[in-house]
Amino acid sequence: MSDITARGAQITQARNLVTSIPGPRSQELMARKRQAVSSAIGTTMPVFAEAAFGGVIVDVDGNTLIDLGSGIAVTGVGNAAPRVVEAVTAQVNAFTHTCFMVTPYDGYVAVAEKLNALTPGTFEKRSALFNSGSEAVENAVKIARSYTKKNAVVAFDHAYHGRTNLTLALTAKNLPYKSGFGPFASEIYRAPMSYPFRDGLSGPEAAARAISQIEKQVGAENLAAIIIEPIQGEGGFIVPAEGFLNALVDWARANNVVFIADEVQTGFARTGAMFASEHFGIEPDLVVTAKGIAGGLPLSAVTGRAELMDAPQTGGLGGTYGGNPLACAAALATIETYEAEDLAAEARRIESQIREAFTAAQREDARIGDIRGHGAMMAIEFINPETGDPDGALTGKIAAAAHAQGVIVLTCGTYGNIIRFLPPLTIGADLLNEGLSVVLNALAAA
Structure with missing residues (x-):
């Protein structure tokens, strides 16, 4: 884990939960959202952001979350990048x-x-x-x-x-x-x-x-x-x-x-x-x-x-x-x-970490049907191992469990059976490994 300083404010690049997810302040804001914002606009995580830097997001309750979504591949250079x-x-x-x-x-x-x-x-x-x-x-x-x-x-x-x-x-x-x-x-x-x-x-x-x-x-x-x-x-x-x-x-x-x-x-x-x-x-x-x-x-x-x-x-x-x-x-x-910062090379390093973690898991778990992608755009496709059919229900359980543990992951796919990894290209190896471990533990428990 490392500390990165931006404009005098230091946000530690580590997961830290001080409340359950969502915390009380996020719950209050979600109630306001329901009253003020169209219900057609959904959210992946039931938390409200207060600050972010690099590969973490801090919510209004003080929880620090690992960001493996980058705002859907937007903050590739990390959130609030100094330049x-x-x-x-x-x-x-x-x-x-x-x-x-x-x-x-x-x-x-x-x-x-x-x-x-x-x-x-x-x-x-x-x-x-x-x-x-x-x-x-x-x-x-x-x-x-x-x-x-x-x-x-x-x-x-x-x-x-x-x-x-x-x-x-x-x-x-x-x-x-x-x-x-x-x-x-x-x-x-x-x-x-x-x-x-x-x-x-x-x-x-x-x-x-x-x-x-x-x-x-x-x-x-x-x-x-x-x-x-x-x-x-x-x-x-x-x-x-x-x-x-x-x-x-x-x-x-x-x-x-x-x-x-x-x-x-x-x-x-x-x-x-x-x-x-x-x-x-x-x-x-x-x-x-x-x-x-x-x-x-x-x-x-x-x-x-x-x-x-x-x-x-x-x-x-x-x-x-x-x-x-x-x-x-x-x-x-x-x-x-x-x-x-040669972030293309960092993306290739991220790919290696994700492939290594899930290839090892795949040897023991046939529900992991496919591991694919390039760089920091990786996907895990989950299936029913007996039929090969897409397993969207399992994917949803894994994502929900990861969210509850403070790791932001996104799902995708025509059948809703894929978890996609889109971390910032600046994410540190330790922080990424911690996030992947949370997802793998959620898979094992599902």
């Missing part, structure tokens, strides 16, 4: 907003330059900045349609691309995301995903299956874009079989179809590479980023081939808050932190 805090403080003292479309500022341009340099591909690129992953996905579709003059878009089984109307059409999972919110945007189609643990297909076989369905049900002559998460997020951290993405890229290039990589969750060193596309040797036409881009401030982007990004008419892309100066300052400091 980010300093950069945002300086910017807020200069100005908070002018709207880049009215009076621009250099922070926006600097972020675009960084993204153009960092994203896969040696071709000339441009970037546009937005507020959320959903907004960036919608704009990527707009760009693809503008460039190709075609309408249809293909997404994949188990996909998650957002909560707006168009992105819900792209998202696969009904509950809790889609139910009751239709009708959705038209000209959206779905193809089968490569899911090695469940389909047993090689990458080329899975790609051939998907391409055949696309050609029969949509037609390349109508298809503007394929959009896919290189490693699926909410769908279950599904890592496609080797060769699957490459075959899709080749087919798209041969048929004037824009290949969009949704790297909202996988981007910025999360998978042990700056972008997950690098693991598969692909160069997407467009890359969508958000989450880990700005250390916790709302920012997203579309980056891609210059000829695609310049296809829409002037004024066709934008938004009042897109590329807000505070978020841009945070992004530049966040990217500097990823690079200066």
Whole structure:
């Protein structure tokens, strides 16, 4: 365990429970939430945060929790990272907003330059900045349609691309995301995903299956874009079989179809590479980023081939808050932190710890069906060992037990049977091991 000092306040990087979870103050605030906030907005943990730093969150009752979720892969550089805090403080003292479309500022341009340099591909690129992953996905579709003059878009089984109307059409999972919110945007189609643990297909076989369905049900002559998460997020951290993405890229290039990589969750060193596309040797036409881009401030982007990004008419892309100066300052400091501290290497170290812990457990426990992922984006899929069926009930019990012991973990997957690990890339080995031990003990007791 270690102590890390930020701006004079010291928060020990260790779990410490002084009340049950939730404590009395959190219970009071949860009662207020029920009266003031829409019941459609749920929470994973029944605690309210008061402070956070690095890999821990301190709640209003004084409990210190281990954060293995990073606000859903957002605080990759750790919570309240010193460079980010300093950069945002300086910017807020200069100005908070002018709207880049009215009076621009250099922070926006600097972020675009960084993204153009960092994203896969040696071709000339441009970037546009937005507020959320959903907004960036919608704009990527707009760009693809503008460039190709075609309408249809293909997404994949188990996909998650957002909560707006168009992105819900792209998202696969009904509950809790889609139910009751239709009708959705038209000209959206779905193809089968490569899911090695469940389909047993090689990458080329899975790609051939998907391409055949696309050609029969949509037609390349109508298809503007394929959009896919290189490693699926909410769908279950599904890592496609080797060769699957490459075959899709080749087919798209041969048929004037824009290949969009949704790297909202996988981007910025999360998978042990700056972008997950690098693991598969692909160069997407467009890359969508958000989450880990700005250390916790709302920012997203579309980056891609210059000829695609310049296809829409002037004024066709934008938004009042897109590329807000505070978020841009945070992004530049966040990217500097990823690079200066080699957090991609730290992500690979985190992967090794998680794999080692659960591989050892898997030898004794057949309920652990699959251990998969890259870097600090790891998933454990739980199954009924007799049938191989997904075991969502077991997964829920494990997560609830971990939460009660002060460890923040997230579940995911179409069947709700996966625990996903998304710790800050700065988390110490001791703190991570303690969190993993709590989860493993919860599994043993379930």
